[in-house]
Amino acid sequence: MGYVLGLRCRECGAEYEQQPTHVCELCFGPLEVAYDYDAIKKNISREKIEAGPRSMWRYADLLPVDGPPSVGKQVGWTPLVKAERLGAKLGLRNLYIKNDAVNHPTLSFKDRVVSVALTRRASSAIPRSPAPPPATANSVAAQAAEAASSAMSSSPVTGAEQGPGAA
Ligand SMILES: [Zn+2]
Numbered sequence: 001m002g003y004v005l006g007l008r009c010r011e012c013g014a015e016y017e018q019q020p021t022h023v024c025e026l027c028f029g030p031l032e033v034a035y036d037y038d039a040i041k042k043n044i045s046r047e048k049i050e051a052g053p054r055s056m057w058r059y060a061d062l063l064p065v066d067g068p069p070s071v072g073k074q075v076g077w078t079p080l081v082k083a084e085r086l087g088a089k090l091g092l093r094n095l096y097i098k099n100d101a102v103n104h105p106t107l108s109f110k111d112r113v114v115s116v117a118l119t120r121r122a123s124s125a126i127p128r129s130p131a132p133p134p135a136t137a138n139s140v141a142a143q144a145a146e147a148a149s150s151a152m153s154s155s156p157v158t159g160a161e162q163g164p165g166a167a
Contacts, residue, residue, distance in 0.1 A: 072115020
């Protein structure tokens with residue numbers, strides 16, 4: 001993992017090694033990924049990000065994953081919508097809102113976190129994940145289906161495995 005130092009408690013600052021946990025043992029505060037921002041500053045540039053794929057994976061160097069995505073390659077690249085009336089009400093001339101309601105595969109912002117979590121899980125020794133909350137389960141199911149579909153399409157099919165009507 002290139003730029004991840006470990007986990008850090010947002011409340012008390014306690015530091016932890018990378019592990020599948022999200023709560024501080026000392027204060028029950030939320031744990032966040034701690035990055036090596038000096039290394040990031042040396043190796044990441046606007047040009048490098050712009051040269052990346054038209055998905056959220058152009059920011060892969062800033063995500064807690066190793067290597068390319070295992071699922072959700074199409075996640076992200078959602079449009080910014082100018083919110084003129086809300087901007088005027090707030091005194092802002094250029095207010096834009098990210099429209100993640102057109103995200104893929106489930107039209108939810110949760111597609112982002114699920115693709116990162118499943119990619120992370122695929123590249124680490126985490127044996128299994130707890131059941132996701134119902135609102136997230138849709139994205140997990142859709143991206144798991146994508147992963148299974150990718151695995152199936154790369155597997156050779158012999159005549160014995162073809163069902164009735166297979167052409
Ligand atoms: Zn803490």
